Amino acid sequence: MKLYDFPNAPNPKRVKIFANEKGIELELVTCDMRKGEHKSSEFLKKSPSGKIPVLELDDGRCISESVAICRYLEAIFPEPNLLGASPFEMGHIEARNRHIEFEMWREIGISWVNGPIVAQLGIVKQIPEAKAASDVAARNYYERLDLEFAQNAYVAGDRFTIADISLYTAIEFASAMVDLKPESSLKKLNAWYESVRSRPSIAVLAQ
Numbered sequence: 001m002k003l004y005d006f007p008n009a010p011n012p013k014r015v016k017i018f019a020n021e022k023g024i025e026l027e028l029v030t031c032d033m034r035k036g037e038h039k040s041s042e043f044l045k046k047s048p049s050g051k052i053p054v055l056e057l058d059d060g061r062c063i064s065e066s067v068a069i070c071r072y073l074e075a076i077f078p079e080p081n082l083l084g085a086s087p088f089e090m091g092h093i094e095a096r097n098r099h100i101e102f103e104m105w106r107e108i109g110i111s112w113v114n115g116p117i118v119a120q121l122g123i124v125k126q127i128p129e130a131k132a133a134s135d136v137a138a139r140n141y142y143e144r145l146d147l148e149f150a151q152n153a154y155v156a157g158d159r160f161t162i163a164d165i166s167l168y169t170a171i172e173f174a175s176a177m178v179d180l181k182p183e184s185s186l187k188k189l190n191a192w193y194e195s196v197r198s199r200p201s202i203a204v205l206a207q
């Protein structure tokens with residue numbers, strides 16, 4: 001299986017961490033976003049939305065969207081379970097993952113597209129008020145997470161799941177690329193981040 005990837009792009013990284021947790025080897029194919037390869041007609045045949053990651057199976061069929069790819073991988077490599085073992089857990093993990101995607105990733109995404117790095121590319125009309133509002137919303141969400149980690153060791157309860165991968169990659173990207181590193185006063189959130197960062201599935205990507 002091939003994974004269309006770009007170094008340090010956060011969404012492909014979600015899939016790489018998920019696969020590493022399960023010991024799945026994926027052949028990484030660089031889709032050079034700087035050259036616009038993700039918008040080429042050849043790539044759009046693999047994924048009409050022109051985004052990475054895309055998983056290409058050995059028979060040429062493709063799956064886009066990080067969570068959809070993870071669902072496929074979990075179906076063929078069920079262990080260790082990362083998406084829920086019981087019907088309730090499946091629903092709960094899905095809900096927690098969606099909270100991270102729609103409430104955290106969304107704000108970081110708005111701050112990113114209206115921030116200085118994307119501004120330099122000159123391809124998106126900048127809305128400074130949108131960035132300011134999303135910076136506040138992201139920081140409020142960090143505070144909420146800090147309280148949640150006082151109750152639970154992981155995003156969806158007492159074990160590591162896809163929701164932790166989504167949050168980890170969000171904070172890593174926000175810290176490095178959007179100037180939205182969590183304050184050091186958020187002790188529980190930072191402790192969770194450091195413990196997840198040291199997992200072999202994630203640490204290996206930094207090498």
Ligand SMILES: N[C@@H](CCC(=O)N[C@@H](CS)C(=O)NCC(=O)O)C(=O)O
Nearest residue numbers: 009010011012051052053065066067
């Ligand atoms: N919801 C998608 C988001 C994918 C996404 O936004 N990928 C980024 C790279 S991390 C991308 O391809 N951006 C290019 C674009 O939006 O045109 C997923 O989870 O896979």
